[in-house]
Structures are given as C-alpha cells and as structure tokens.
Amino acid sequence: MILITGANGRPGSAVVREFARRGRPVRALVREPAKAEGLRGLPGVEIVHGDMLWPETLEPALAGVDRVLMISGAGPLMLETQCTFIDAAVRASVGHIVKFSGKDSTDGFDNERFRSSRSHEQIQRYLYASGAAWTVLQPSQFMHVYFEEVPDIVASGELRLPLGDTTLAPVDIDDIAKVAYAVLTTPGHEGAIYPMTGPEALTMTEAARHISDAIGKPVRYRDVSLEDKQRSWTEAGYPAPRVTAFGQLFAERRRLGRSTVDLGTHERFGVEPTTFAEFARRHAGVFRGDDQYIVTPAGRPGDGT
Numbered sequence: 001m002i003l004i005t006g007a008n009g010r011p012g013s014a015v016v017r018e019f020a021r022r023g024r025p026v027r028a029l030v031r032e033p034a035k036a037e038g039l040r041g042l043p044g045v046e047i048v049h050g051d052m053l054w055p056e057t058l059e060p061a062l063a064g065v066d067r068v069l070m071i072s073g074a075g076p077l078m079l080e081t082q083c084t085f086i087d088a089a090v091r092a093s094v095g096h097i098v099k100f101s102g103k104d105s106t107d108g109f110d111n112e113r114f115r116s117s118r119s120h121e122q123i124q125r126y127l128y129a130s131g132a133a134w135t136v137l138q139p140s141q142f143m144h145v146y147f148e149e150v151p152d153i154v155a156s157g158e159l160r161l162p163l164g165d166t167t168l169a170p171v172d173i174d175d176i177a178k179v180a181y182a183v184l185t186t187p188g189h190e191g192a193i194y195p196m197t198g199p200e201a202l203t204m205t206e207a208a209r210h211i212s213d214a215i216g217k218p219v220r221y222r223d224v225s226l227e228d229k230q231r232s233w234t235e236a237g238y239p240a241p242r243v244t245a246f247g248q249l250f251a252e253r254r255r256l257g258r259s260t261v262d263l264g265t266h267e268r269f270g271v272e273p274t275t276f277a278e279f280a281r282r283h284a285g286v287f288r289g290d291d292q293y294i295v296t297p298a299g300r301p302g303d304g305t
C-alpha cells in the first residue's frame, strides 16, 4: 500500500488526485477529517485520520504500507513533525520514504537563510540516517503561490512583490504530482534527489503580463519594499512566523537576482512542463477573483498555509 501524507494540502491533494486519475489505489492521511470532503468521492482513495506529530495516532495509517510520500506544511513545526513521522514509519517497517522537500530556483540560494529550506536539509539528513530507503523531491516555488496575490490583482491590477528584477522559475503542482506518482509506483528511485523548476525564469513583469493576458485585464508588476510587503502579509492575517520566514525567502531571492531552469526531472519522467501562461489561462477564473482556489477537488477554499 502507498500512503500520501498532507493529503488535504496543495501538493498532497494533487498527488492523491493523480492516483485516482490513473486508477491506482492509494491511502491518504489527513488530520482533520472534516476538511477531506473533496477527497472522499475519489475512486480508489482510502482516507485515514492521524497526526504526524502523534505516533500513537498513526498505527492504522501505516499498517501494511510499503511506500510513503511524506508532506507536511512549511511552518515552524515541520522539522519535528517529519522527524517524528520518519521514526513512526521506520517502526512500522515502511521500506521506502519519499520526502517532499523544496529547492529555490535562484542561483546560489543559501538554505541557511530561510527557515523552511534549513528544516528540509535537517529532515533529509535525518531520513538518510533512518535506515529506510529514501527519495527526495525538490520542487521550486509553486505556481499556485501567485493565487495569494489575487486580492491585490483584483483590487488594483497590480502584482506587488519585493523582488525588483529578480527572475523565478515556478513549477506547476500538477507536474510535480505526475513525477511523485511515477516515483511511488515504479522501481529504481532509491537514493535519488529530483529537483524541478518550471520551464521559464520569469521576471515579475513577465508573470504579471501572463496573468493579464489570461484574464483580459491590465495587470502590472509593482516592486514594493520588503517592509511594505511584510506589513500587507500581517494585515492579511498571516501568522508572525510566516511573515518572518517569507521575509527571509524574499530577501534571499532579491539578493541573488536570477534563476536557472532545470527540466531534467520533467524529461526523466516524460512530463510536459506547464508554462506560466498555460497555468494562468487554466486558472483565469481564480486570477479574476471569480473562482475560489479549491485545494481539494470538490472541496474547500485554500487556506494558503
């Protein structure tokens, strides 16, 4: 049996949907059953409840599992959550743990300067020493994070980010889900690290233009200071640790200035890379503010965690 954790979240729900689309049974771990409405009707999907921080809740989820895709949120508890989960998985004789990690696309990104990247590195080291076979997925920024800018885009026709002329190479979560499916269902990925970016390194002016073309309304990039952006994140209700971590992330991106595209993993698995223009067209209703961003297929608005 294959288990996906974080199954109510952005990448986790996409991977579960990919299994359902391919007609392959999968088990989906959620900690809040009420949020799993959208996963419930999917063919072949067994929903189990449990909290990765509380191993005693994981016994039913891990019973009979030989491979797991480990995902949890990027918040301050990620390190403890995933190390606790690795211990529980090893105790339950899970043979292969695929870690959903991350890798920023900017050239020379220093993982020590951003809390989540630092935690991912620590978790990876813990996993390598766990005795289980492992694989690491390292996607760059998700294209879906631009949905967080929809309120500004709708209200003012502006994409406001503290990035100057920095380029980023965001990747579509659906592309990552296809790779995750292949890694979990075919042999030969033990000890492999799979980085992924999208197919273009975009300035935010170019990203705004793609959104504008998709929605048929002017959208222009406005470079704002990091302090102003942090203030608007706080006003939007982001928790303080998240505001701090995003500050670290954007400061490092702005310092470095440019990204390099890496499509080696797309090519290795025969996945056609989704362009930002295609992504924006597919989600034009979200960028117009007409449709809510749905994390789970029939489900709930994203909470942007």
Ligand SMILES: NC(=O)c1ccc[n+]([C@@H]2O[C@H](COP(=O)([O-])OP(=O)(O)OC[C@H]3O[C@@H](n4cnc5c(N)ncnc54)[C@H](OP(=O)(O)O)[C@@H]3O)[C@@H](O)[C@H]2O)c1
Pocket (backbone or CB within 6 Å): 005, 006, 007, 008, 009, 010, 011, 012, 029, 030, 031, 032, 035, 050, 051, 052, 053, 071, 072, 073, 074, 078, 081, 100, 101, 102, 103, 116, 139, 140, 141, 142, 145, 304, 305
């Ligand atoms: N955002 C990006 O651009 C990006 C890029 C590359 C990599 N990543 C990585 O992708 C991962 C997912 O990030 P995300 O922002 O997409 O998260 P997300 O949508 O919030 O998904 C995380 C999921 O993990 C679940 N979870 C958290 N703690 C748990 C626990 N103790 N037990 C069981 N489930 C738990 C959450 O459950 P609830 O639904 O109940 O909260 C949520 O469904 C992170 O490791 C992040 O670093 C993100």
